[in-house]
Amino acid sequence: MRTIQIEGLDKPVSCLIQGSDFFRPNVYEKVCTVLDGYFAIGGNTIDTAHIYCGGESEVAIGQWLKDRGNRSEVVILTKGAHHNRDGPRVNPQAIASDLSDSLERLGTDYIDLYALHRDDPAVPVSVIIDALNEHIRAGKIKAIGGSNWSVQRLQEANDYAAENxxxxxxxSSPNLSLAKPKEPFWAGCISANASDCAYHEQKQLPLLSWSSQARGFFTGRFSPEVRDNADMVRVFYSDANWERLRRAGQLAEEKGVSTIQIALAYVLNQPFPTCALIGAQTPEELESCRQGAEIKLTRDELSWLENVE
Structure with a gap:
């Protein structure tokens, strides 16, 4: 499987990253089946978060790491400082607390890739970068990133870091998918637009995309007449996306692959380093993702797929 390099890590990161928002200790057999299958196809990176399943996702992953004895071979991406019912929590205290929880649950003394799950523009980037660097110096974090951070705030943070x-x-870990959202799927979420992608290309900043396949928009399950999923209708139902779906299907037929594999390939063939977070739960879904990750798309094909307006 193709990999990318992320500054701060001495391990490569596989272009497919296995999601774990359905992992729990009470379905541990399924967790093992999914992770064993994912690693068998060449993957090495697991995405989780402090809030997933109330922390049980990290617990289940920690048990798998212990049982397999393979921590040194695995890249862990976890996220912290998500807001709660009281509001934003992007501050040194919340970061320290969430990181401590995650390390304990995962049964490890370091996190490979640590992302702030949300941003709080009211907090100066200096406060955030200073706090994260304390944990880097302590050896608890290898590399840091922003999940759902604007490129403007990312650059502001990196300017401060460079100066000091x-x-x-x-x-960075925003959403990037061939289907373009009309509005955020969840409040505070960021989807990379053309300007954001231009920034990533200029900086060659790795982008790890969540909902890389637009929550199943390209599976064939959805059409303008099928409106049983209110969130999908709200976020992805648009004339432009139906045309992108049609074009993806046309290109898939020409290449002898599936439409959803073209959608995955769109994410993985950007002119900057990218990875796609996947939610594969069966061997068939894993194999589809593996094949999709091998598809090559040209710059012209990418432009034709997305530029429909």
Whole structure:
């Protein structure tokens, strides 16, 4: 499987990253089946978060790491400082608390890729970068990034880090998919637009895309007449996306692959380093993702797929 390099890590990161928002200890057999299958196809990176399943996702992953004895071979991407019912929590205290929880649950003494799950523009980037660098110096974090951070805030943070001899953000994790959202799927979420992608290309900043396949928009399950999923209708139902779906299907037929594999290939063939977070739960879904990750698309094909307006 193709890999990318992220500054701060001495391990490569596989272009497919296995999601774990359905992992729990009470379905541990399924967790093992999914992770064993994912690693068998060449993957090495697991995405999780402090809030997933109330922390049980990290617990289940920690048990798998212990049982397999393979921590040194695995890249862990976890996220912290998500807001709660009281509001934003992007501050040194919340970061320290969430990181401590995650390390304990995962049964490890370091996190490979640590992302702030949300941003709080009211907090100066200096406060955030200083706090994260304390944990880097302590050996608890290898590389830091922003999940759902604007490129403007990412650059502001990295400018501060460079001016002060500190480690800045070396990856970003917004949504990037061929289907373009009309509005955020969840409040505070960021989807990379053309301007954001231009920034990533200029900086060659790695982008790790969540909902890389637009929550199943390209599976064939959805059409303008099928409106049983209110969130999908709200976020992805648009004339432009139906045309992107049609074009993806046309290109898939020409290449002898599936439409959803073209959607995955769109993410993985950007002119900057990218990875796609996947939610594969069966061997068939894993194999589809593996094949999709091998598809090559040209710059012209990418432009034709997305530029429909």
């Amino acid at each position: 001899g500190l480690q800045g953000f070396t990856f």
